[in-house]
Amino acid sequence: MREIVADILLGLAAAIVLASSAGILVMRDPYQKLHYVTPTALVAPVIVGLAILVQSGLTENTAMTGLALVFVVIAGPFLSHATIRATRIRQTGDWRPDRARRDGSAGDRS
Amino acid sequence: MNGFLIAAVAMLIGTIPCGIVVWRGHLMSALVAYEAISSIIVMVLVLLSEGFRRSGEFELAVLLAVLLLGSGLVFVRFLERWL
Numbered sequence: 001m002r003e004i005v006a007d008i009l010l011g012l013a014a015a016i017v018l019a020s021s022a023g024i025l026v027m028r029d030p031y032q033k034l035h036y037v038t039p040t041a042l043v044a045p046v047i048v049g050l051a052i053l054v055q056s057g058l059t060e061n062t063a064m065t066g067l068a069l070v071f072v073v074i075a076g077p078f079l080s081h082a083t084i085r086a087t088r089i090r091q092t093g094d095w096r097p098d099r100a101r102r103d104g105s106a107g108d109r110s
Numbered sequence: 111m112n113g114f115l116i117a118a119v120a121m122l123i124g125t126i127p128c129g130i131v132v133w134r135g136h137l138m139s140a141l142v143a144y145e146a147i148s149s150i151i152v153m154v155l156v157l158l159s160e161g162f163r164r165s166g167e168f169e170l171a172v173l174l175a176v177l178l179l180g181s182g183l184v185f186v187r188f189l190e191r192w193l
Binding site: 029037044055056060064075079083 | 138
């Protein structure tokens, strides 16, 4: 029973990663692509951690997995915010609306 | 081949579309794809360690996860200001 639940969770995590990767490929600009990083950086690691917890129980391996995946989950939102801020600065000169260039042209820096 | 190894291979396949974006996309799009690849590779390392039952290799995943935030922020800051 444990193996079946773990396999279902792993299949779900793999499906999320594959769908997110397809989304990153298909979407047009960094703003849209960033939406598809979130499932990969937040949802899939949690599901993988649950799968290992279900399969192995509370062991040293589960703790190490949890540690690695906690770092991924923490880093995801920080990196998304920093990336979207950098993209806006490259496009408009400043991330604040009142200091941004009016045309918002990206030029070749997109 | 158990479920963990199959999931690891499936996730590695998921890095191919991101690799295409890194190779052919604009600079910031490539950065987004790089961040996704980093997250996927951490999960792949965890899954391979569990799949092969090698507890010592979990440290590699932990190390990469710690470096994920720092390396991503370095890229972001350089692309924001100087490149």
